[in-house]
Amino acid sequence: MQRLKGIIEKTDTKAGMAFAIVVQCLILISVVTFSIETLPHLSPTAEQWLNGIDFAIFVFFTIEYLSRIAVADHPWHYIRSFYGIVDLVAILPFFLGNVIDLRAVRAFRFLRLFRLLKVVRYNKAIRRLFRALNIAREEIVLFTLVTGILMYLAAVGIYYCEHDAQPEKFASVFHALWWAVATLTTVGYGDVYPITVGGRCFTFFILLIGLAVVSVPAGLVATALHKAREMEEEEAGHIRNRE
Amino acid sequence: MQRLKGIIEKTDTKAGMAFAIVVQCLILISVVTFSIETLPHLSPTAEQWLNGIDFAIFVFFTIEYLSRIAVADHPWHYIRSFYGIVDLVAILPFFLGNVIDLRAVRAFRFLRLFRLLKVVRYNKAIRRLFRALNIAREEIVLFTLVTGILMYLAAVGIYYCEHDAQPEKFASVFHALWWAVATLTTVGYGDVYPITVGGRCFTFFILLIGLAVVSVPAGLVATALHKAREMEEEEAGHIRNRE
Amino acid sequence: MQRLKGIIEKTDTKAGMAFAIVVQCLILISVVTFSIETLPHLSPTAEQWLNGIDFAIFVFFTIEYLSRIAVADHPWHYIRSFYGIVDLVAILPFFLGNVIDLRAVRAFRFLRLFRLLKVVRYNKAIRRLFRALNIAREEIVLFTLVTGILMYLAAVGIYYCEHDAQPEKFASVFHALWWAVATLTTVGYGDVYPITVGGRCFTFFILLIGLAVVSVPAGLVATALHKAREMEEEEAGHIRNRE
Amino acid sequence: MQRLKGIIEKTDTKAGMAFAIVVQCLILISVVTFSIETLPHLSPTAEQWLNGIDFAIFVFFTIEYLSRIAVADHPWHYIRSFYGIVDLVAILPFFLGNVIDLRAVRAFRFLRLFRLLKVVRYNKAIRRLFRALNIAREEIVLFTLVTGILMYLAAVGIYYCEHDAQPEKFASVFHALWWAVATLTTVGYGDVYPITVGGRCFTFFILLIGLAVVSVPAGLVATALHKAREMEEEEAGHIRNRE
Known part of the structure; x- marks a missing residue:
């Protein structure tokens, strides 16, 4: 648990840095797939692929979010922090997506871009x-x-x-x-x-x-x-x- | 009288601050109603409402102007000051409005916007x-x-x-x-x-x-x-x- | 002579300041008349008036130029200075105007605008x-x-x-x-x-x-x-x- | 050899300065001829002239490049330096030009423009x-x-x-x-x-x-x-x- 905490929260170790970079890349990929999905005249195959990538990233982000809560010293502190809310808002649309059609809400994932600044x-x-x-x-x-x-x-x-x-x-x-x-x-x-x-x-x-x-x-x-x-x-x- | 003076001229008391904020809001509302009046194809009901709001604000501004003269230590000083002239010019068009059609002159109310800077x-x-x-x-x-x-x-x-x-x-x-x-x-x-x-x-x-x-x-x-x-x-x- | 020198070259006396302001105004007027002359569809009367004003200003500028040479301590110094050349170039087109049609050259008068900076x-x-x-x-x-x-x-x-x-x-x-x-x-x-x-x-x-x-x-x-x-x-x- | 080195690498002697200026001018000419060649509807004579100038400059640049290698204290150092690569890339398209049609690659000559900064x-x-x-x-x-x-x-x-x-x-x-x-x-x-x-x-x-x-x-x-x-x-x- 302590090791997982080091990987997720710190970036001064090798594993922590690698994790941070992976998260950053996934954020960028998620932003790119979102942009591509707005292109008109997409082939059904491409849409399927994009949905697949989207889903995989969403699963990863959900696990990441739960892990961050788990390893935090003060879980509530993290949940109510700026990045905590951003992380939640970025994954929420997927859960709500089945209930109501919220294409606009799915755009909130780009808020995670601010994580790029946390280097x-x-x-x-x-x-x-x-x-x-x-x-x-x-x-x-x-x-x-x-x-x-x-x-x-x-x-x-x-x-x-x-x-x-x-x-x-x-x-x-x-x-x-x-x-x-x-x-x-x-x-x-x-x-x-x-x-x-x-x-x-x-x-x-x-x-x-x-x-x-x-x-x-x-x-x-x-x-x-x-x-x-x-x-x-x-x-x-x-x-x-x-x- | 002294209390009224404190409310109108000072903003360091609670009542004075509230009064200042009310005046600021009325200036903003008066600016918005003026802008809306320029919209083409307004319904007669909307125009009536706008005129009503305009008139109410004008009455308030006139009372405010007279009060400011009344409570000022040197009334002439206030009347000839920058804000004194602005306050007069902002209400003048209403008195002249019945005599001549001065749509352009009515725009002078926006000069009061500079009061916003007096926070x-x-x-x-x-x-x-x-x-x-x-x-x-x-x-x-x-x-x-x-x-x-x-x-x-x-x-x-x-x-x-x-x-x-x-x-x-x-x-x-x-x-x-x-x-x-x-x-x-x-x-x-x-x-x-x-x-x-x-x-x-x-x-x-x-x-x-x-x-x-x-x-x-x-x-x-x-x-x-x-x-x-x-x-x-x-x-x-x-x-x-x-x- | 000494008094004329004081008026033309200095601006710290009342007469000198007045002279400087008159020159500045004439430069501005000359620039404005030049601009108006480029307007299409000018009436012949207007053109005559503009030409008249142009001629009067040109006479004044020629007298001013000669006076400046006359009162200068080192006439050659003035003639070869930046402002000396500008002053000459500004009146030259009028002398050449009768020989060749130099509409473009007449625009050189605007160089005198730089005199505005000499306040x-x-x-x-x-x-x-x-x-x-x-x-x-x-x-x-x-x-x-x-x-x-x-x-x-x-x-x-x-x-x-x-x-x-x-x-x-x-x-x-x-x-x-x-x-x-x-x-x-x-x-x-x-x-x-x-x-x-x-x-x-x-x-x-x-x-x-x-x-x-x-x-x-x-x-x-x-x-x-x-x-x-x-x-x-x-x-x-x-x-x-x-x- | 030592004298040639002084001319090519230094600019504090008269000959060295002259050489540097000649190179700068040839770079500018080469850039201008390149730009002119892109003009549509060029006469065949003009094209022949431009090709001739291009070829002459290319020969000069090749000789210059080889000379710079020859006089350098550490030839490899120069070849792998920023300016060494730029100099090579600027002449390369001519050798390759006969093999494949590389109009775009010929534009790389403009990289030599950065030599202008080396004054x-x-x-x-x-x-x-x-x-x-x-x-x-x-x-x-x-x-x-x-x-x-x-x-x-x-x-x-x-x-x-x-x-x-x-x-x-x-x-x-x-x-x-x-x-x-x-x-x-x-x-x-x-x-x-x-x-x-x-x-x-x-x-x-x-x-x-x-x-x-x-x-x-x-x-x-x-x-x-x-x-x-x-x-x-x-x-x-x-x-x-x-x-």
Whole structure:
């Protein structure tokens, strides 16, 4: 039992690492089979094969889930943890699948993709990221809020500029909001765009302000990560000095 | 009176916080109803309901505005402050609505959205943001100016390259300016784009320079915010040392 | 003479500032009239007016140019300086205009737009910008070079992926290069895009690498400006300490 | 022999610099001729000329390759080095060209473009870049991983939102993945975009998160380069202090 615990929960032994890699691969395979199943015009043979692989992985994941509960020091702790819920949600659709047709629910398996992040060597980077998000939390929330307000103002503005010229494309503020999202994020699909002079001038000004607002959060995360790395190095230096 | 003042102006008491949240929600509801009213093919019942909600919120906002004047230490100070004007402008259209049809003016209510920023815990972040804008003010103005000049040069250049090939789409420098805006901000709607070899080479070079110019302000804001945060920490450190 | 010199060359007196602002305005007006002249279907009256304004501004600029030579301490120094050449090039087309039809050459007047940057209070910001460009010069050149190579590789790659499927749009590596420019700068007009599975996978990988390459220079400029500002503050501190 | 070695391997002498520049130019010419050969409707004369230039450059590159082996201190070291393999791969297609038709393989010559980076004065900048990549390695890998997961989640989400409304464009998760790539990188070709309300709301939220994720790596590289430059200056300071 103790050995099984070492294999499932730790990744610093050879067997534990191998187990972790197998789980990661099965998650990826499960994601790929799910994607292939959505392809139109699949031959019945292919569908049978995919269902077979799906079922095998599901069995493996169920056994893994039960094992994790069995070896955990505090089973309830694991069951209610983020990864515990993800693991359960990933296998649940199979049990419910026979009762009701829940194709959408089966997609929840992709939540397990987050397990990819649990590779041991990136723990430090993830911790640094959370630290950085914590440092810049207020600014990020503020900019998200301002981005939201700005998008709404842009939508209202363009609605008044373009509604009369393009009553179909800018039918309401909600339609205009879609334009604001596609424009201020600079995606610019090209399905809706202003054609009046007023609307184009408005777009120019809103973009001038908007660009500097929408892309700031990314810069904030980058500088905060830089800061978090420096703080970490400083702490490491303190510890080294003390020794 | 003193109690009412505490509720309306402060947010550190329970009642004051509740009042602030109610006002915020009503602003959001008023914005949503305004957006829904722009939807085409609304049933008369829906319109009646929306008008009713609108009227109720308007009454509330009017009472709120008058109360704020009543409880203010310096009523004129509040009336002429940023939020005072915003609050007045937001309710004014209702009084004028019966005299003249001012659908556009009614949109001014969304200015109240800025009240969302006045949530107490982001005061510090907003102060930091203004500090950052102050630090990088000169650079931001400089880059905005250069962006403007660059866009105009890009428009003149593409006009000479493409006018003969696409006399409709690049009819004048103003039409070309629209292309410059959509291209240098990397929105790229796809409604106008160069088709000649010369125009495409020109686009390549202008983008090479332009990208490094247009997206710098966002980076400046991010680094200035980083700097502002550091200055704040330093000041906090000084105060702590002094104590 | 000395007084005229003060007005033309300096901006710290009232008259000098007024003169500088008048010149700036005339540059802007001249740019606007040039843009309006490109509009199709202009009425003859409008054209006459525009030509009149053009001529008046040209006379003013010629007088200004000669005055600047007259009051300069070293006339040749001014004539061969950046602004001296710009000022000459801006008025030259008018003298040549009668000899040969040089509509394109007349556009050179917009070079005078750079005079807008010569507003005295941004001298410091411009100096800081040049310092920042100097700090990050090597990296910027390196990234521009890598961007160029990457775009070419992307063009060759997509040519092989898409040539057979879209022989019209991806007719040669040069056509593919246009796609590479529009894609890696994330403009994405939508006039050319991959449709084969191979081309789309290739696009995904090239974008993953490309995005991190193409938008780095902007970040470099931002951090270098931050550094330049810090260096300036440090120097100012040294001077203050010495005093 | 020693003199030849100096010319081929070093660039600090006049002859060595001249040789390096000649090689660089021939690489560029070879790249240009390759690109021109892909143009449709080439006249037979042009093709003959291009083949002639190609052959001459190939002969030169073969001689260069053999010379580099001849003058190298450890020939095997050079042959198995990055540039040794690139040099071999660039000339190989010519020998194989007669046996099998390998048009695609001939494109490998462009790998030699990386020799452009070997210009001596950017060695320092390249070293700094590698240092920066090393500093931010973990974060870059982490963000690339998160970007990958996010794109897949976006694809699955939009597939469920849009599959019924646009069964052709969002035929499978793989089709949706193409949309996710074009959208989250903000390229936005406009060949596929959501049309349902659900799909548009989903796009809004995924873009809000995605933008802050996808453009972070560029910011990371920029701040890490800043850090690497500071470390370098510090080291230079230490050396100067020691002297």
